[in-house]
Amino acid sequence: MTPDENAIDKKDGVIDNEKELLERPVFSFRLQIILGFFTFFILSVVVTVGALIAINQIEKKFSNVQTWERFLFNIEQARRWEKNYFLYGRNLEEALSTTAEAKGLLDENLKKFEGSEIPVYKETIKKNLVLYQSNLLKLRQLERENPERMPPVDDIESNLRLYGARIVNEAENLAASEHEMVIRWLQLVQKVPAYFLVFLFFLMIYMTRFLSRRFMKPLKYLVNETRRIAKGDFTPVQPLRKFRDEFTTVEVAINRMLRELESRQNSLIESHKLRAVGILTAGVAHELNNPINNIMLTAHSLLDEYDDLTKPEHIDMIKDIIGETDRSRSIVHNLLDFTRENKSSFEPIDLGSLVEETTKLAKNQARVRGVPIKLDMQSGLPPVMGDRQKLKQVFLNLVLNALDAVDKNGLIQVRVRYHKLNFLSAQVEDNGSGIDPDVLPHIFDPFFTTKPVGKGTGLGLSVSRGLINKHGGNIEVESRPGKYTVFTVILPYYPASPTG
Amino acid sequence: MKRPEVLLIDDEPIVGQRLKTGLEKMGCAVEVSKDPKEAMAWVNEKRFDIVITDIMMPEINGIQLLEAVKEINPDARVIIITGFATSELARESMEKGAYDMIAKPFKPADLRAMVAQAANEMGFTDVTDGQERHDA
Amino acid sequence: MSTVAILSRYVNESRKIAEQTAFRLGYPLVTMEDLVKGAATDWNVPESELSEALRGVTLYDQFFRKRKMKLISMMELKLCELMVEKPIVFCGYIGYPIFREISHVLEVLVLARPESQEKMPETEKGTKPFADDKILKWLKNIYKMELEDPNLYDLSINIWHMDESEGADVIINTLGQRRFTPTTYSKKVIKDLELALRIKTKLIEKLPDVRVKSHDNTAYVYSKAFKRGRKTAIETKHAIMWMDGVDYVEIYKDPKSFQSV
Ligand SMILES: Nc1ncnc2c1ncn2[C@@H]1O[C@H](COP(=O)(O)OP(=O)(O)O)[C@@H](O)[C@H]1O
Numbered sequence: 014m015t016p017d018e019n020a021i022d023k024k025d026g027v028i029d030n031e032k033e034l035l036e037r038p039v040f041s042f043r044l045q046i047i048l049g050f051f052t053f054f055i056l057s058v059v060v061t062v063g064a065l066i067a068i069n070q071i072e073k074k075f076s077n078v079q080t081w082e083r084f085l086f087n088i089e090q091a092r093r094w095e096k097n098y099f100l101y102g103r104n105l106e107e108a109l110s111t112t113a114e115a116k117g118l119l120d121e122n123l124k125k126f127e128g129s130e131i132p133v134y135k136e137t138i139k140k141n142l143v144l145y146q147s148n149l150l151k152l153r154q155l156e157r158e159n160p161e162r163m164p165p166v167d168d169i170e171s172n173l174r175l176y177g178a179r180i181v182n183e184a185e186n187l188a189a190s191e192h193e194m195v196i197r198w199l200q201l202v203q204k205v206p207a208y209f210l211v212f213l214f215f216l217m218i219y220m221t222r223f224l225s226r227r228f229m230k231p232l233k234y235l236v237n238e239t240r241r242i243a244k245g246d247f248t249p250v251q252p253l254r255k256f257r258d259e260f261t262t263v264e265v266a267i268n269r270m271l272r273e274l275e276s277r278q279n280s281l282i283e284s285h286k287l288r289a290v291g292i293l294t295a296g297v298a299h300e301l302n303n304p305i306n307n308i309m310l311t312a313h314s315l316l317d318e319y320d321d322l323t324k325p326e327h328i329d330m331i332k333d334i335i336g337e338t339d340r341s342r343s344i345v346h347n348l349l350d351f352t353r354e355n356k357s358s359f360e361p362i363d364l365g366s367l368v369e370e371t372t373k374l375a376k377n378q379a380r381v382r383g384v385p386i387k388l389d390m391q392s393g394l395p396p397v398m399g400d401r402q403k404l405k406q407v408f409l410n411l412v413l414n415a416l417d418a419v420d421k422n423g424l425i426q427v428r429v430r431y432h433k434l435n436f437l438s439a440q441v442e443d444n445g446s447g448i449d450p451d452v453l454p455h456i457f458d459p460f461f462t463t464k465p466v467g468k469g470t471g472l473g474l475s476v477s478r479g480l481i482n483k484h485g486g487n488i489e490v491e492s493r494p495g496k497y498t499v500f501t502v503i504l505p506y507y508p509a510s511p512t513g
Numbered sequence: 514m515k516r517p518e519v520l521l522i523d524d525e526p527i528v529g530q531r532l533k534t535g536l537e538k539m540g541c542a543v544e545v546s547k548d549p550k551e552a553m554a555w556v557n558e559k560r561f562d563i564v565i566t567d568i569m570m571p572e573i574n575g576i577q578l579l580e581a582v583k584e585i586n587p588d589a590r591v592i593i594i595t596g597f598a599t600s601e602l603a604r605e606s607m608e609k610g611a612y613d614m615i616a617k618p619f620k621p622a623d624l625r626a627m628v629a630q631a632a633n634e635m636g637f638t639d640v641t642d643g644q645e646r647h648d649a
Numbered sequence: 650m651s652t653v654a655i656l657s658r659y660v661n662e663s664r665k666i667a668e669q670t671a672f673r674l675g676y677p678l679v680t681m682e683d684l685v686k687g688a689a690t691d692w693n694v695p696e697s698e699l700s701e702a703l704r705g706v707t708l709y710d711q712f713f714r715k716r717k718m719k720l721i722s723m724m725e726l727k728l729c730e731l732m733v734e735k736p737i738v739f740c741g742y743i744g745y746p747i748f749r750e751i752s753h754v755l756e757v758l759v760l761a762r763p764e765s766q767e768k769m770p771e772t773e774k775g776t777k778p779f780a781d782d783k784i785l786k787w788l789k790n791i792y793k794m795e796l797e798d799p800n801l802y803d804l805s806i807n808i809w810h811m812d813e814s815e816g817a818d819v820i821i822n823t824l825g826q827r828r829f830t831p832t833t834y835s836k837k838v839i840k841d842l843e844l845a846l847r848i849k850t851k852l853i854e855k856l857p858d859v860r861v862k863s864h865d866n867t868a869y870v871y872s873k874a875f876k877r878g879r880k881t882a883i884e885t886k887h888a889i890m891w892m893d894g895v896d897y898v899e900i901y902k903d904p905k906s907f908q909s910v
């Protein structure tokens with residue numbers, strides 16, 4: 014697959030992601046806030062209605078209690094009249110009328126009491142009242158039948174006493190329990206607002222925490238994501254939630270921006286590579302002059318001196334021509350190997366010879382500047398898995414940076430050796446300007462450069478670090494201003510023994 | 514018959530190998546070196562009339578050699594041969610006393626003509642470039 | 650031996666210096682009129698058309714820019730041919746890109762103006778030096794160069810403070826410096842430039858952005874148009890491969906790699 018197709022694929026991926034994001038169900042913060050307040054409102058309504066109902070209940074119970082008290086008052090009045098009758102023989106009519114009054118009261122309110130919490134006594138109270146009344150009526154009848162002389166009415170009297178006491182007792186009980194009910198309701202009405210307040214308090218705490226979490230979490234996430242992006246990692250932002258909210262729009266926008274950034278960066282990386290290629294081709298074109306000159310001189314010598322030369326000399330010269338042609342080809346090949354657009358493919362690579370080939374690419378630059386490049390390769394190293402071209406690009410960057418940093422007395426040393434564990438290290442050391450401690454933390458940042466416009470792009474190191482990280486390795490730097498700079502590329506070798 | 518002393522320096526050994534015989538046939542005494550350090554030592558020991566040098570060489574470059582030669586023998590003719598020819602290099606070499614400059618790749622005959630002319634100017638009248646040559 | 654190129658917008662003053670210098674060196678003086686005449690006979694075009702191409706930048710000639718560039722290229726070629734033949738003193742404002750490449754051309758800028766705010770004294774004849782400012786515009790348009798940027802020259806002299814013979818003295822003294830001595834290499838460069846210009850003159854009407862280099866009879870040609878398809882490239886190759894002095898033709902569609910040849 015060519016890099017172009019790759020790019021298209023990636024783009025599609027992002028678009029899919031975008032579509033997928035936008036297709037999620039909407040649950041926006043507006044909606045969430047509205048829902049929150051609506052819950053509050055409903056709760057308040059429930060509590061208010063509850064309170065109204067309770068007050069209504071209390072009112073009812075209160076009138077019940079009043080009714081019972083009036084009833085009781087009537088009964089007691091009746092019993093006083095009844096007593097008077099037995100003591101003084103009068104007031105029977107009054108007793109009867111108050112009883113009737115009580116009975117009316119009871120009949121009138123019995124309906125109301127129906128379904129009330131204390132039903133049992135009502136029937137008995139009614140029964141007792143009826144019995145009481147009938148005894149009183151019996152008494153009046155006896156009095157009418159025998160106007161002068163009353164027969165003994167002891168049994169009636171005791172009956173009256175019994176039923177009267179019962180009625181009073183029951184009515185008192187009823188009044189008391191109704192009273193109790195009122196008190197209970199009152200207590201309830203007193204407690205509910207307190208409970209409601211406590212409940213409201215916790216609800217508010219919960220709502221605040223919930224909402225702020227809903228806001229803060231994605232915000233924090235986005236802050237972290239932007240940090241990651243700033244480091245040059247352009248993988249799209251994956252939202253935290255399954256549904257769509259205002260942050261989804263932000264995420265979609267960020268992902269779009271990322272796509273834009275990535276394509277810009279890719280073209281910058283390409284231009285950075287082209288710049289290196291420009292530097293190199295200029296050098297290589299000149300470097301080719303040497304073998305071509307050798308071929309030219311040898312061919313002319315053969316032509317001019319053919320007859321004076323012996324056969325072995327002829328052969329030597331022809332071999333020279335072949336050798337120099339080979340040399341020209343390998344110079345061009347080495348450069349083409351770097352410039353060619355090939356798909357990224359990982360293969361086992363001998364790090365030592367790759368680094369050596371790369372330094373050859375920069376050799377002309379070094380020679381023009383009069384800077385020797387010393388190689389020190391440990392032999393018998395295991396291969397690393399990697400992409401030739403990308404790794405060459407990294408080492409070329411490091412060597413070109415070193416060349417930029419040194420002056421006339423410059424020396425560049427390149428070493429490849431075992432690191433520790435399963436790693437190899439390739440170091441590029443120069444005795445140039447070094448890197449200021451203030452600057453050191455920034456040198457891997459994209460676009461950071463201390464070089465004049467047109468000379469530095471500030472992409473070399475950031476691109477290199479990205480490429481090496483993709484190889485499972487790392488680039489480290491150590492420097493003393495005015496003394497030296499060492500860049501160490503650490504790469505895992507292959508096959509790595511199965512650890513961790 | 515006086516023969517001009519010629520020194521030829523190029524870190525590419527083939528250059529020396531191929532040019533030596535031709536120059537000798539012209540009537541020059543030719544020393545060849547592919548190591549500029551060695552050549553520098555020779556320059557300090559011996560007067561050369563004509564020095565032919567490459568520019569881009571390890572450790573010591575052609576300009577440094579040119580300066581050393583001119584210091585010891587201001588009359589010496591120094592011919593620069595280089596694969597990295599630029600107008601700036603030409604000016605710098607000439608300013609420092611070079612006799613001529615030619616860019617690689619060149620034909621042996623071109624260099625021989627330059628050497629012959631330099632030798633003649635210096636009074637080595639026997640030196641000629643008049644070899645019979647096949648046409649390339 | 651070495652060529653002198655005098656560039657200036659003070660037409661009369663620079664001309665006088667050039668005459669003096671040429672006379673004393675014994676070199677022929679080449680002026681813009683000479684180039685016009687030479688190119689007119691070489692290419693059989695009317696002189697008036699050639700002089701027109703050297704004048705200011707009007708909307709009209711922007712419209713015929715391709716033709717204009719071809720005419721300029723003809724005159725540059727003439728200049729180059731003259732330089733191949735023998736050392737000259739050139740006075741004018743054409744050919745800057747050629748001079749840059751050649752180590753044995755002394756590039757001189759002639760100014761004629763008071764330094765700082767000196768009072769403007771009348772010259773002996775009572776006239777101020779005449780400055781042809783159209784030249785500035787023309788150079789910017791054709792070569793994208795600032796005529797009076799002293800960094801572009803080996804020498805700049807201000808005629809306000811000296812007469813022609815003093816000016817010529819300075820030029821001749823500077824020319825005496827060894828660095829301007831011609832070399833086999835620099836002579837070869839002129840020949841290469843001459844061939845490149847011959848090719849350019851041939852191609853420029855069809856490929857207005859064409860750039861040409863040549864080394865040892867190999868021609869290197871760049872144009873954006875080659876990107877569009879092989880046809881233009883092949884046609885171009887055919888157009889020049891039979892020209893005198895061309896052995897091989899290389900076509901470039903990428904300016905960076907063209908630059909590195
Ligand atoms: N070998 C080195 N010695 C000193 N400074 C260096 C070296 N390598 C890199 N730097 C510093 O790191 C910066 C960033 O390098 P890089 O990312 O390659 O961009 P560029 O080379 O385009 O400036 C350089 O501008 C330079 O200041």
Ligand SMILES: [Mg+2]
Pocket residue numbers: 410413414473474
């Ligand atoms: Mg860099």
